[in-house]
Amino acid sequence: MDALKTITAGMVKEDRPHIKVGDVVKVHVKIREGERERIQVFEGTIIARKGSGVSETFTVRRLSYGVGIERVFPVNSPNVAKVELVRAGKVRRSKLYYLRDRVGKAAKVKEQI
Numbered sequence: 001m002d003a004l005k006t007i008t009a010g011m012v013k014e015d016r017p018h019i020k021v022g023d024v025v026k027v028h029v030k031i032r033e034g035e036r037e038r039i040q041v042f043e044g045t046i047i048a049r050k051g052s053g054v055s056e057t058f059t060v061r062r063l064s065y066g067v068g069i070e071r072v073f074p075v076n077s078p079n080v081a082k083v084e085l086v087r088a089g090k091v092r093r094s095k096l097y098y099l100r101d102r103v104g105k106a107a108k109v110k111e112q113i
Contacts, residue, residue, distance in 0.1 A: 005053075020046070021046050021047065021048065023088050024087040025085055025086060026041050028040075028081040029041075043062060044071075045060065046060055046089075090113075
């Protein structure tokens, strides 16, 4: 187990974003279409963080045309170009799965002042 930690220690991004559950973020993702590469922005609320070290992930949820969309992003992925903090949220839970059942203003998270 110690050998695994030493191998993965060099792979962790140093400029990791300081994000937490409840924050509204813009995730800039590299999309490859054939030979071309472009950056697509996915904006939403972080509803979960899982794992630690190299395998750490965070789940972002947004509503698109009335349909909820969730994407899981690895923190240390080379495909995640940048994570931009839009608004800091104030929550008292580590997982915000209850937002899946809420619609409209009820699905909002309070802003941290």
